[in-house]
Amino acid sequence: MDTGPLYLEPRLAPRLASLLGSAAFLHTLVDALGSPLNVLVPDQMAENAEGFRAVYRRHRLGGQVFFAHKANRSRSLVRRLTTAEAAVDVASVGELQHALGAGFTADRVLATGPKDPAFLWLAARSGATVNADGPGELDSLAGLVRRHDLPRPKVLLRLSEFETSGPRMLSRRSRFGTSVKALEPLLDLLERHRAFVDPIGVAYHLDTTSPDEKAIALEGCLRAMDDLRLRGFQPRVVDIGGGFGVSYLAHAAQWDRYTSELAAAVLGRRPPLTWGGHGYGLHAEGGTLRGALSLYPAHRPVAGAGYLDALLSQPAPTLGRSLGTLLLESLYDLYTEPGRALADQCGLSLARVVEVRRTDAGPALVRLAMNAGDVALEDHGILMDPVLVPRGLPGSGAGEAVGVHLMGNLCLEVDLVTRRTVFLPRLPRPGDLLGFANTAGYCMDFSATYAQQQSVARKVAVRQSEGGAWHWCLDEEYWPVDAYGPITDSGGRG
Amino acid sequence: MRYDSITEAIGNTPLVRIDPAVHGLRHIDLYAKLEMLNPFGSVKDRAAWNMARSRLPGARERGEAIVELSSGNTAKALAVIAGMHGLSFKSVTNRMRIPEVKDLLLLLGAEIEELPGRSECLDPTDTEDPLTLFHQRLNESGSAHLHTDQYFNALNTEAHESGTGPEIVADLDGRAPDWFVACVGTAGSSTGVARALRAHDPAVRVIGLVGEKSDFIPGIRNVDEVHEVGLFDPATYETIESVGADDAIDGMLTLVRRCGILAGPTGGAAYHGTVRHLRPVDAQLRERRTAVFIVCDRVESYLGYVKQRRPELLSRPPARNSVSALTGDEVRAAQVIEVADAQKWIAAERPLVIDLRSSFAYAALHIDGSVNIVDELFDEVVRGGLPFGKRQPVLLACPVGEQSARYAALLTRMGHPDVRSLAGGIIAWRDAGAPLVRD
Structure with missing residues (x-):
C-alpha cells in the first residue's frame, strides 16, 4: 500500500x-x-488555435479550425478568437448570435447540433455553413431557403455508422448523423434540393478517444465524398469534428x-x-x-493538436496511405471542431x-x-x-x-x-x-x-x-x- | 512421433537450459519452458483445448459458435480448434493491438469484433466494463454459443495444473524448481503451474510479472488490469513485479539472438523479469538452485510491434537513387513550372504527365492525359534507373509541388535532361481554374 x-x-x-x-x-x-x-x-486561446494551425501546415492542409462554442459561454474567448486564424462552431441560435456579434463573419461560422427553425433561418440568412444532421434537417433548411428566398447555404452532411471490412469495429451508438448505409437516399434528397442548398462536403464526430475508430470514419468520409462527386456535386471539405482531448495532469506517474x-x-x-x-x-x-x-483519462501523452497530428499521420484502414496525405491529394480542406482542446489552459x-x-x-x-x-x-x-x-x-x-x-x-x-x-x-x-x-x-x-x-x-x-x-x-x-x-x-x- | 490429431501434439514441450554465459547467474540453473512449441504456437493451446474439448460435440449438435474475449493467442488456438470441428469462432476484444495477429485470425476464418474506445465526453453513469458488454452482446444476439470464458474458467488453470506443472517436475528429475516465473495474462498458466509445483514442494517461490501502465506488452496485463481477472489471486505469487515494453524487447533479443529461442516479447519479458529478480539473490547463494520461466509464444507476429518501438532494430541501408539522399540544394535547383506555363508546355510538347498521388485521389480528379504512378511505386521504379527515355520530357505532379520537386531533382541527378515539377501541385492547378477530369 x-x-x-x-x-x-x-x-x-x-x-x-x-x-x-x-x-x-x-x-x-x-x-x-x-x-x-x-x-x-483569452490570449491562451489564440495560442492554442495556432497550435492546431501548425498541424495543418505540417500536413500542408487547408481548411478551418472551429472552436466548439458550447465548451464555454465566455464572451472574451470568442472575441479573442476572431483575431486568430480560427473560426467558431455554434450549437444554438444564441451561440450563433453571439458569434456574429463578436465579429465573426459568416464564412467563419459553422452551425451544428440539433437545430430549431430560428437557428436554421439565422444560419441561412447570415450565410453560415450548416452541418446537417439528416434528411429532416435538410428538408427544413431547403424549405426555409425556398419560402424566404434566402441565399443558398453551404451544407455539410453529418454521417455516422461507418463500416469496416475485416475486423468489425464496434462504436457507441450516436443520436446524431445519418448512417452511411442511408447515404444514397440522402443524396437523392440533396439532388431534389440542389437549387436551395450547396453541399460542400461531409462530416463526422465520434465520441471516443480511439484514433482507430476515427480513422475508419475519416476513410468512410473520403468514400462518401466520391459518392457526392458521382452525383455531380463538387465537395471540397471533410469535417472530422472534435474529441482531441486534453491532458489535465502534470505527471503521468x-x-x-x-x-x-x-x-x-x-x-x-x-x-x-x-x-x-x-x-x-x-x-x-x-x-x-x-x-x-x-x-476522464486525466493524463494523456497525446492530446489536443498532437492528437490531430497523430490521427492525420495514421494510415487509412483500407486505402493504406496516411489520412492526412489522402485528404491532401484528394484536394480536400480539413475542418476540425475542437472544444475542450482549444480551451485548454484558458x-x-x-x-x-x-x-x-x-x-x-x-x-x-x-x-x-x-x-x-x-x-x-x-x-x-x-x-x-x-x-x-x-x-x-x-x-x-x-x-x-x-x-x-x-x-x-x-x-x-x-x-x-x-x-x-x-x-x-x-x-x-x-x-x-x-x-x-x-x-x-x-x-x-x-x-x-x-x-x-x-x-x-x-x-x-x-x-x-x-x-x-x-x-x-x-x-x-x-x-x-x-x-x-x-x-x-x-x-x-x- | 505419430499422432491421429494435431491436438494430441499439445503439451509435452521442451524445457531448455539457458547458457549461464548469457544470463550470468553463477549459482542458478535457468530453464525456459518452451510453450511456443505448442502446435498452434503458444501456451494458450493447452487452455483453449482443455476448455473446449468436452463441449465440442454438444456445440456441434446445437450449431453453436465458439466465442471468447481474446486479443491474441487464445483466439488463435480457438479459431483453429473451431475450424477443425466444423464450428465458427468469434473473438470480441478491446485489446487487439497486434495487426499481424488480427490478419492471422481472419485467415483462420475467425470473426473479430472490436469494442469501442473510451468516451471523450464522459458519461459518468456508463460504468459497464468490456466483460459485461461482451456478456450482454452474447445474450442479446439470441444465437447459440459456446463461451470458453478464459478469464474465469477453472479448466484454464487445470490445463496447467495437470500438464505444464507436472512436465516441469518430470524434466527436473522429479524436483520442483526453486523459482517459477510467469507473465500474468489470464493467470491460468501461472496459477496452474504454481499449484502443481507447490503440491510437490511447498517452498517453491512464484514470481508474477505484469506490464507497466505506460505501455503494453502483448499477452500481459498491467498492474491494474490483473485485478479484473477472475482466475487471478494475489496470494498465488510471492511478489508481483512489473516489466516495461523496452525490457521485454531487450529480453526477446537475448533469447532470439543468443539462445536460439525465437520467443515473442512476452517470453522476452519473462526472461528479463526472471534474471532481474534473481541477480541479487544469486549473489548471496552458496549452493545450486533452479529456476524456470515460460516462453509463451513466437517472435514472428511481433515485427510491427518491434518496428514501432525500436525501428533501428529493423532498419535497412539507404537505397541507391533515393530522394532521401538528395541535398537541399539539389531539391531547390529542381526545374519547376508554373501552372499557366505548364498548360502551354503540355499543349506544345506533350510531356509525359505523371501524377504521384494515390489511385484513390487520382480516380476522383486528375489532369487530362496524365499517368498515375503512386509515389511509393515510383520510388521503387526509379531505384533501378530511369523509367523512361531521356528524349521524353516529363512533368511530375503531386498535391502541393514538394514531393514532385524532390523526384524531379532525383531524375535530374540520374541524368534526365528535361523533367519539371508542377509548381504548387494539383492544388495550385485547381485553384488556377485549370481543368481536372474524371475518366
Missing part, C-alpha cells in the same frame, strides 16, 4: 502558472466580485499511482480514497475488480474557503463558497487537485500534507465538489482560495445553476502585460483591442 499523499497536480502552462502565483491579484478579484469566480485567459491505489481501495486492500468509498465505476466481486473506471475557477472542520476520523471537511455545478469536474470525471492560493503572506502557511473532502455550498448531501479525497500541501484556512485550473472546457458554466439562489460565478478576462503584471476586466467588457494601452498608430506623422 502506498501511504504518501496521492497528489494529482494540474498541468499548468506558463500563463496559468503565473496567474496562480499571483495570490494578491486573485484575492482582490474574489474580494470584489465574489466566490465562485471564473477567470479566463501520479495518475498511474492514483488509479492503482483506487483499485486497491475498491478491493478493500487499503482505506478508501473517496467520500463514502465511492469507486468511480469500479466495484469488487469475489476479490475480482468489476465495472469500468468512469473517469481558464481557472476560484472558490473561497469558508469553513474547515476537522473530523475525529478521516479527512477534514473543507467547505467552499462554490458548489459542484460551478466547477463540473466531477460530472466529467476529471480528477485534479485544486491549487491553494493563500490569503496570508507567502510562507506563513507552512504545514503538513493533508487529505480533505471538498464540500459545496448547497444544503444537499451530495453537493461535494469532488468525491475524491483531495491531498493538499497543508490544511487550508478560511479566507484562502482554492484555484481549480483548466476549467474553461466544459467545466465552467456548462452545468452551473441558480439552485438555492446561490450566486453563479462572474467571469473576468485577464491579460498579462509584457512586464508580467496581470490586468483584468469583466468578461463581457473584453474586446481584443488595447483601448487604454499606448496608441502606436502615429497617424502618419511618425
Whole structure:
C-alpha cells in the first residue's frame, strides 16, 4: 500500500502558472466580485488555435479550425478568437448570435447540433455553413431557403455508422448523423434540393478517444465524398469534428499511482480514497475488480493538436496511405471542431474557503463558497487537485500534507465538489482560495445553476502585460483591442 | 512421433537450459519452458483445448459458435480448434493491438469484433466494463454459443495444473524448481503451474510479472488490469513485479539472438523479469538452485510491434537513387513550372504527365492525359534507373509541388535532361481554374 499523499497536480502552462502565483491579484478579484469566480485567459486561446494551425501546415492542409462554442459561454474567448486564424462552431441560435456579434463573419461560422427553425433561418440568412444532421434537417433548411428566398447555404452532411471490412469495429451508438448505409437516399434528397442548398462536403464526430475508430470514419468520409462527386456535386471539405482531448495532469506517474491505489481501495486492500468509498465505476466481486473506471483519462501523452497530428499521420484502414496525405491529394480542406482542446489552459475557477472542520476520523471537511455545478469536474470525471492560493503572506502557511473532502455550498448531501479525497500541501484556512485550473472546457458554466439562489460565478478576462503584471476586466467588457494601452498608430506623422 | 490429431501434439514441450554465459547467474540453473512449441504456437493451446474439448460435440449438435474475449493467442488456438470441428469462432476484444495477429485470425476464418474506445465526453453513469458488454452482446444476439470464458474458467488453470506443472517436475528429475516465473495474462498458466509445483514442494517461490501502465506488452496485463481477472489471486505469487515494453524487447533479443529461442516479447519479458529478480539473490547463494520461466509464444507476429518501438532494430541501408539522399540544394535547383506555363508546355510538347498521388485521389480528379504512378511505386521504379527515355520530357505532379520537386531533382541527378515539377501541385492547378477530369 502506498501511504504518501496521492497528489494529482494540474498541468499548468506558463500563463496559468503565473496567474496562480499571483495570490494578491486573485484575492482582490474574489474580494470584489465574489466566490465562485471564473477567470479566463483569452490570449491562451489564440495560442492554442495556432497550435492546431501548425498541424495543418505540417500536413500542408487547408481548411478551418472551429472552436466548439458550447465548451464555454465566455464572451472574451470568442472575441479573442476572431483575431486568430480560427473560426467558431455554434450549437444554438444564441451561440450563433453571439458569434456574429463578436465579429465573426459568416464564412467563419459553422452551425451544428440539433437545430430549431430560428437557428436554421439565422444560419441561412447570415450565410453560415450548416452541418446537417439528416434528411429532416435538410428538408427544413431547403424549405426555409425556398419560402424566404434566402441565399443558398453551404451544407455539410453529418454521417455516422461507418463500416469496416475485416475486423468489425464496434462504436457507441450516436443520436446524431445519418448512417452511411442511408447515404444514397440522402443524396437523392440533396439532388431534389440542389437549387436551395450547396453541399460542400461531409462530416463526422465520434465520441471516443480511439484514433482507430476515427480513422475508419475519416476513410468512410473520403468514400462518401466520391459518392457526392458521382452525383455531380463538387465537395471540397471533410469535417472530422472534435474529441482531441486534453491532458489535465502534470505527471503521468501520479495518475498511474492514483488509479492503482483506487483499485486497491475498491478491493478493500487499503482505506478508501473517496467520500463514502465511492469507486468511480469500479466495484469488487469475489476479490475480482468489476465495472469500468468512469473517469476522464486525466493524463494523456497525446492530446489536443498532437492528437490531430497523430490521427492525420495514421494510415487509412483500407486505402493504406496516411489520412492526412489522402485528404491532401484528394484536394480536400480539413475542418476540425475542437472544444475542450482549444480551451485548454484558458481558464481557472476560484472558490473561497469558508469553513474547515476537522473530523475525529478521516479527512477534514473543507467547505467552499462554490458548489459542484460551478466547477463540473466531477460530472466529467476529471480528477485534479485544486491549487491553494493563500490569503496570508507567502510562507506563513507552512504545514503538513493533508487529505480533505471538498464540500459545496448547497444544503444537499451530495453537493461535494469532488468525491475524491483531495491531498493538499497543508490544511487550508478560511479566507484562502482554492484555484481549480483548466476549467474553461466544459467545466465552467456548462452545468452551473441558480439552485438555492446561490450566486453563479462572474467571469473576468485577464491579460498579462509584457512586464508580467496581470490586468483584468469583466468578461463581457473584453474586446481584443488595447483601448487604454499606448496608441502606436502615429497617424502618419511618425 | 505419430499422432491421429494435431491436438494430441499439445503439451509435452521442451524445457531448455539457458547458457549461464548469457544470463550470468553463477549459482542458478535457468530453464525456459518452451510453450511456443505448442502446435498452434503458444501456451494458450493447452487452455483453449482443455476448455473446449468436452463441449465440442454438444456445440456441434446445437450449431453453436465458439466465442471468447481474446486479443491474441487464445483466439488463435480457438479459431483453429473451431475450424477443425466444423464450428465458427468469434473473438470480441478491446485489446487487439497486434495487426499481424488480427490478419492471422481472419485467415483462420475467425470473426473479430472490436469494442469501442473510451468516451471523450464522459458519461459518468456508463460504468459497464468490456466483460459485461461482451456478456450482454452474447445474450442479446439470441444465437447459440459456446463461451470458453478464459478469464474465469477453472479448466484454464487445470490445463496447467495437470500438464505444464507436472512436465516441469518430470524434466527436473522429479524436483520442483526453486523459482517459477510467469507473465500474468489470464493467470491460468501461472496459477496452474504454481499449484502443481507447490503440491510437490511447498517452498517453491512464484514470481508474477505484469506490464507497466505506460505501455503494453502483448499477452500481459498491467498492474491494474490483473485485478479484473477472475482466475487471478494475489496470494498465488510471492511478489508481483512489473516489466516495461523496452525490457521485454531487450529480453526477446537475448533469447532470439543468443539462445536460439525465437520467443515473442512476452517470453522476452519473462526472461528479463526472471534474471532481474534473481541477480541479487544469486549473489548471496552458496549452493545450486533452479529456476524456470515460460516462453509463451513466437517472435514472428511481433515485427510491427518491434518496428514501432525500436525501428533501428529493423532498419535497412539507404537505397541507391533515393530522394532521401538528395541535398537541399539539389531539391531547390529542381526545374519547376508554373501552372499557366505548364498548360502551354503540355499543349506544345506533350510531356509525359505523371501524377504521384494515390489511385484513390487520382480516380476522383486528375489532369487530362496524365499517368498515375503512386509515389511509393515510383520510388521503387526509379531505384533501378530511369523509367523512361531521356528524349521524353516529363512533368511530375503531386498535391502541393514538394514531393514532385524532390523526384524531379532525383531524375535530374540520374541524368534526365528535361523533367519539371508542377509548381504548387494539383492544388495550385485547381485553384488556377485549370481543368481536372474524371475518366
